[in-house]
Amino acid sequence: MTISFEPAENTVAAQAHxxxxxxxHMRPVSRKYDIQEHQLPTxxxxxxxxxxxxxxxxxxxxxxxxxxxxxxxxxxxxxDAALYLRIPSPALGGSAVAAAGxxxxxxxxxxxxxxxxxxxxxxxxxxxxxxxxxAAIQTTADLDGDEWVLNGTKIxxxxxxxxxxxxxxxxxxxxxxxxxxxxxxxxxxxxxANTPGMKVISLERKHGIRxxxxxxxxxxxxxxxxxxxxxxxxxxxxxxxxxxxxGFKGAMATxxxxxxxxxxxxxxxxxxxxDFLKEELERCGVTPRYDAPRHALxxxxxxxxxxEAQLQAARLLTWRAAKLMDHGKPNNLEASMAKAKAxxxxxxxxxxxxxxxxxxxxxxxxxxxxxxxxAKINDIYExxxxxxxxxxxxxxxxxxxxxxx
Numbered sequence: 520m521t522i523s524f525e526p527a528e529n530t531v532a533a534q535a536h537x538x539x540x541x542x543x544h545m546r547p548v549s550r551k552y553d554i555q556e557h558q559l560p561t562x563x564x565x566x567x568x569x570x571x572x573x574x575x576x577x578x579x580x581x582x583x584x585x586x587x588x589x590x591x592x593x594x595x596x597x598x599d600a601a602l603y604l605r606i607p608s609p610a611l612g613g614s615a616v617a618a619a620g621x622x623x624x625x626x627x628x629x630x631x632x633x634x635x636x637x638x639x640x641x642x643x644x645x646x647x648x649x650x651x652x653x654a655a656i657q658t659t660a661d662l663d664g665d666e667w668v669l670n671g672t673k674i675x676x677x678x679x680x681x682x683x684x685x686x687x688x689x690x691x692x693x694x695x696x697x698x699x700x701x702x703x704x705x706x707x708x709x710x711x712a713n714t715p716g717m718k719v720i721s722l723e724r725k726h727g728i729r730x731x732x733x734x735x736x737x738x739x740x741x742x743x744x745x746x747x748x749x750x751x752x753x754x755x756x757x758x759x760x761x762x763x764x765x766g767f768k769g770a771m772a773t774x775x776x777x778x779x780x781x782x783x784x785x786x787x788x789x790x791x792x793x794d795f796l797k798e799e800l801e802r803c804g805v806t807p808r809y810d811a812p813r814h815a816l817x818x819x820x821x822x823x824x825x826x827e828a829q830l831q832a833a834r835l836l837t838w839r840a841a842k843l844m845d846h847g848k849p850n851n852l853e854a855s856m857a858k859a860k861a862x863x864x865x866x867x868x869x870x871x872x873x874x875x876x877x878x879x880x881x882x883x884x885x886x887x888x889x890x891x892x893x894a895k896i897n898d899i900y901e902x903x904x905x906x907x908x909x910x911x912x913x914x915x916x917x918x919x920x921x922x923x924x
Contacts, residue, residue, distance in 0.1 A: 524838055529578040530587045537591050540570065541598025546886075549599040552730035553889055557722050559681075560605055560730065567606045568637040575633075585776075585841040589783035593834070596787030597794075600893045601730035603784065608632070610678055612640030612691040614773040615707055619749040628709055631687050638712075641682035642773075643673035643692045643736055651906045653693065653771070654702035658738065660694035662752075665745045667708055669694055669738040672720070677900070679734030680719050688712040692738065696754060703755045709747045716741030727892035778854040778901050779840040782861035785897035786834050789865040792872040792890045793826050799876060819875060826868045833861040852914040859907040862898030869894040 526534070544566060552560050578587060595603040609616070609632055616628050632638060649655040658671025669692055673679075682688040690710045697704035710717055716739050723733040800806070800819065807820045816824075836857040843850035869891040873880040880887045898904045913923050 524835060526586070526590065527583045530583055530590055533578040533587055534590050534594055536574070537594035538597070540567075541595050545595065545598030545602050549602065549886060549889070550883070552599075552602060552605075554729075556724065556729040557732075559732075560602060563602060564605060564607060564637050571606070571608075572634070582845050583842070585779070585844045586838055589779055589837055589841045592780050592783035593787040593790065596784040597791045598787075599730070600784055600788050601728040603787075604677060604728060604731040607637035607639050607681075609640035610682075611642040611773060611777055612682065612689060612709075614776050615642060615691045615749060616640075616709065618773045618776070619707065620709075624709070624746075624749065628689055635687060636685075638685055638687035639678045639681040639732075640688060641676050641678040641690045643676045643679065643690050645675045646671065646673060651903055654705060656693055656695055656705055658692065658694040659698075660692075660696050660706060660708060662696070662745070663742075666742045667745060667748060669708060669710070669716070669741040669743065671738050673736045673738075675723065675900070676734045676736050678732050679736050680722060680732045683710075683712055683717055683719055683734070683736055686712055690717065690736065691749070694738075696752075700754045706752075707749045708743055709749065710738075710741060710743050714741055714743060726895065727889070728896050774901060775849075775851050775854045776844060778858040778907070779837050779844070779850075781897055781901045782833060782837040782840070782854075782857040785861035785865040785894065786830060786837060788890050788894050788897070789826075789830050789833070789861075789868040792869045792887055792894075793823075793830060795885070795887060796826075796872045796875060797823065822871055822875065826871060829864040830868060833857070833864040836860050852911060855902070855907040855910040855914075858902060859904055859911065862904050862907075865894040865897050 544563060548560065548563060552558065552563075592603065595606075609629055613629055613632070616625055620628070628640075632640075644653055644656070646655075646657060649657065656671075658669065658673065660667045660669050662668075671694060673692065676682075676690070679690065682690050689712060692708050692710050693705055694708060695704045696706050718737050718739070720735040720737050723735070725731070725733060797807075800823070805817075805819060807823050808816065809824070811820075813821065836853070840850045840853035840857045843853055869887070872887050873891050876885070876887055879885055882888065902910070909923065912918070913920065916923065
């Protein structure tokens with residue numbers, strides 16, 4: 520299909536609004552909450568929650584809704600990626616409910632986000648021995664009458680503390696109902712905040728995105744209603760040809776939506792570093808000469824142009840994946856391509872910005888070193904660089920996961 524990369528008029532208006540929020544309400548407190556890692560930025564959260572409710576639907580009306588979500592992510596992460604992750608929202612947990620839940624479940628768990636006090640959603644997938652290989656999950660879910668009983672521990676849960684402890688929030692937990700069935704036995708369950716048996720064990724101390732709430736959650740005889748299961752209770756046998764179950768596959772499909780958003784976040788961080796670098800170079804009298812032959816350019820000019828090219832490539836791949844979603848087209852390949860490219864690009868761009876700025880770039884007097892620290896996570900979460908490249912290879916070569924591992 521032909522894709523236009525010209526943003527719609529309402530998306531341009533949204534972009535300007537989000538850039539103002541980033542400039543006025545995120546950049547000024549960026550360093551503060553990087554240092555105060557586990558402190559909830561209460562004033563920022565309240566302001567963004569109010570803004571979100573106030574502007575909801577303000578720029579709707581065209582078929583570029585998901586592109587607009589990616590534009591929003593880029594602009595706000597240009598402000599601060601960690602604070603962006605602190606904004607109250609259903610997040611990845613909400614994406615799982617939207618992808619695999621029934622209309623009643625979507626109304627029950629996502630409807631409350633339309634009003635009331637700030638609340639969060641989270642996804643609990645990763646375990647100590649189940650990172651990139653989600654099928655290796657050991658957390659169990661056993662049916663006891665009309666309730667599922669969850670037992671296990673989840674690590675690196677983004678927004679885990681807020682979603683698990685603030686009323687109205689919820690955590691989508693991946694657990695196995697039948698270990699002998701492998702990934703077919705993996706199901707996802709919605710656990711509302713403050714459910715007995717769900718506890719926050721610890722908060723992660725991190726290299727980057729420090730303001731983000733990243734928690735370890737334990738589930739000990741944690742009971743949820745039977746109807747909190749997303750998808751079918753039926754476990755598809757290894758030799759079965761039946762279709763329609765939204766369990767493991769339905770939850771995995773959430774990554775086709777979340778990976779372009781993470782890619783857009785990466786583009787925002789990379790752009791922050793590149794914009795600042797160009798401003799500093801211009802202040803020193805260095806401006807890239809785009810009309811000069813390559814052999815006549817300085818090393819710094821060539822570096823800046825390469826950084827610009829990599830950033831734009833990542834952005835266009837991101838918008839392509841988003842546009843396919845807006846048109847209801849499969850985007851599994853494109854989502855992984857965007858995520859893989861953006862992760863590589865933002866890591867290289869922020870490191871090069873620190874390198875060119877030298878000791879000043881490495882010091883905490885500037886935010887550049889923070890952007891370099893914030894950048895790397897985009898190459899890790901929502902599927903590592905290696906996993907996304909593996910997905911791309913499988914889709915291009917038409918190989919199954921059992922053939923290409």
